[in-house]
Amino acid sequence: MEHARPLLEISGLRTSFDTYDGKVRAVDGVDLAVHAGKTLCVVGESGCGKSVTARSILRLVEDPGRIESGTIAWNGHELDGTGESFDILALDPKDKRLGRLRGGEIGMIFQEPAASLLPLRTIGAQLIETLRIHTDLSKKAARAKAIELLDSVGIPDPHRRVDAYPFQLSGGMCQRAMIAIALCANPSLLIADEPTTALDVTTQARILDLIRSLQAEHGMAVMFITHDLGVVAELADEVAVMYLGRVVERAGVEELFADPKHPYTKALLASVPVLGRDRGRDLPTIPGAVPNPLHRPTGCSFHPRCAEAIAGRCDLDDPPEVDFGGGRTAECVLYAPSEDTEGATA
Numbered sequence: 001m002e003h004a005r006p007l008l009e010i011s012g013l014r015t016s017f018d019t020y021d022g023k024v025r026a027v028d029g030v031d032l033a034v035h036a037g038k039t040l041c042v043v044g045e046s047g048c049g050k051s052v053t054a055r056s057i058l059r060l061v062e063d064p065g066r067i068e069s070g071t072i073a074w075n076g077h078e079l080d081g082t083g084e085s086f087d088i089l090a091l092d093p094k095d096k097r098l099g100r101l102r103g104g105e106i107g108m109i110f111q112e113p114a115a116s117l118l119p120l121r122t123i124g125a126q127l128i129e130t131l132r133i134h135t136d137l138s139k140k141a142a143r144a145k146a147i148e149l150l151d152s153v154g155i156p157d158p159h160r161r162v163d164a165y166p167f168q169l170s171g172g173m174c175q176r177a178m179i180a181i182a183l184c185a186n187p188s189l190l191i192a193d194e195p196t197t198a199l200d201v202t203t204q205a206r207i208l209d210l211i212r213s214l215q216a217e218h219g220m221a222v223m224f225i226t227h228d229l230g231v232v233a234e235l236a237d238e239v240a241v242m243y244l245g246r247v248v249e250r251a252g253v254e255e256l257f258a259d260p261k262h263p264y265t266k267a268l269l270a271s272v273p274v275l276g277r278d279r280g281r282d283l284p285t286i287p288g289a290v291p292n293p294l295h296r297p298t299g300c301s302f303h304p305r306c307a308e309a310i311a312g313r314c315d316l317d318d319p320p321e322v323d324f325g326g327g328r329t330a331e332c333v334l335y336a337p338s339e340d341t342e343g344a345t346a
Contacts, residue, residue: 005075006033007189007221008057008106013070015049015056024293026052026065028245034189036076039215039222041236041253043229043268047290049245050225051111054191058102059088076105076188104134107182108191113174117166123150123177124162127184134185149180153210172203176210183214189221196231208234229272233257238327241265244290244301248319249330261322261330263308300333308334 015027027049034040042050055061057072067089075085091098110116118126127146131137137145143162150158153176166174175195182190192211196204208231215222224235232239236253241262249262260266270284288305291297297304303314313333322335 007036007074007076008032008034008223009071009073009075010053010057011071011073013053013056013072014068015052015061015065016068018064018066019294022294025296026245026293027056030070030242030245030247032240032247034221034223035238036188036221037215037219038237039224039235040238040240041224041226041232042240042242043226043232044242045227045290047244047293048242050242051193053242054108054193054223054225057088057191058106058108059091059093059098060102074101074105100134103130103182103187104185105187106189106191107185107187109175109178109182109193109195111193111195111197113171113178114166116178117174119166122163122165123169127162127177127181130181131184145184146180149184150177152214153177153180153183154206155180172199172207175199175203175207179207179210179214183218186218187220189223190215191223191225193225194227195224196226196228211235229268241268244293244296246301246331248302248332251328252326255328261324261328261335262302262332263306263334264302265330267305267307300331310334 010030010032013027013030014025017024017026030049030053032040032053042053044050052061056067059067061067070089072088073085074088086097088098088101117123124143124146127149128139128142131142131145132139147158147162150161155161155173155176161169169177179195196207199207211222212235224231226232232253239251239253239256240247241249241264243264249256249260249265256265257269260269267286271286273283286305291301291304297315299315299317300306300319303309306314309315310333317333319331319333320336321329321331323329
């Protein structure tokens with residue numbers, strides 16, 4: 001795994017939502033690092049806090065949500081002439097650096113393009129506006145660049161499609177238009193929040209190939225959020241597994257697939273069908289569902305669904321983060337000595 005200074009470094013991030021039933025802590029102390037030119041895949045079931053983590057990076061969490069604590073250090077290109085890193089969460093909402101980050105240094109592909117694109121404005125108008133905010137292009141030059149971008153992401157007949165409205169495009173076309181908007185300022189980091197969800201497998205493969213080729217061309221870092229382990233195997237350099245608002249395991253992609261440490265990671269991998277192996281038999285499943293964040297289990301949040309849970313430990317004690325070296329970690333008591341073991345050893 002990479003040891004150079006990360007482009008983006010998240011530490012102790014906590015984001016919550018105030019509801020009538022109480023506070024929902026969607027992100028509960030997340031630590032993540034994204035390195036320049038690398039792809040970090042954040043994986044987990046729905047409701048694990050992946051999308052809220054991504055939105056927190058750009059401070060796009062809307063009421064009743066709020067970022068409670070933590071730091072998000074940006075160590076990328078200089079935005080203020082000093083070349084120094086800074087904490088995104090410490091910026092004033094009116095700070096120009098925050099505006100330059102959003103859509104400039106950090107591009108984001110949202111999960112639902114139909115909901116993210118403005119329905120009453122053409123694709124071209126939305127691209128041109130973003131280009132003019134983050135570049136010095138004139139309106140005419142921005143339109144020409146918008147057509148070039150639409151062509152680069154594989155939209156046919158871009159000279160005509162630039163004047164199309166989102167409802168006139170297919171889901172795959174809208175997703176490509178979202179990618180074009182996210183990439184128009186040549187960002188250092190691209191955050192892709194499940195960009196292939198609800199797309200057919202052919203379109204999904206094309207979108208993944210497009211992101212991979214654009215990353216190679218521009219040398220940008222990618223934070224890819226998904227629940228599809230097949231996508232993880234294809235794209236990732238590093239993987240962070242999230243469960244109920246926490247990162248329960250971090251590893252290089254080869255390490256993760258070859259030797260998963262956390263029982264949740266093992267269960268996720270076991271539930272992936274393998275061609276030829278699983279014919280004629282039921283796939284293993286993870287019992288139960290992700291708990292309601294309002295009613296978190298005591299101890300390890302995964303213990304009610306875990307086949308390796310230890311009574312009296314997993315249901316009572318918060319799991320420690322065990323460091324395996326090389327940036328690989330897992331939050332699990334299975335790899336930490338118990339007090340009884342320590343006493344016997346002493």
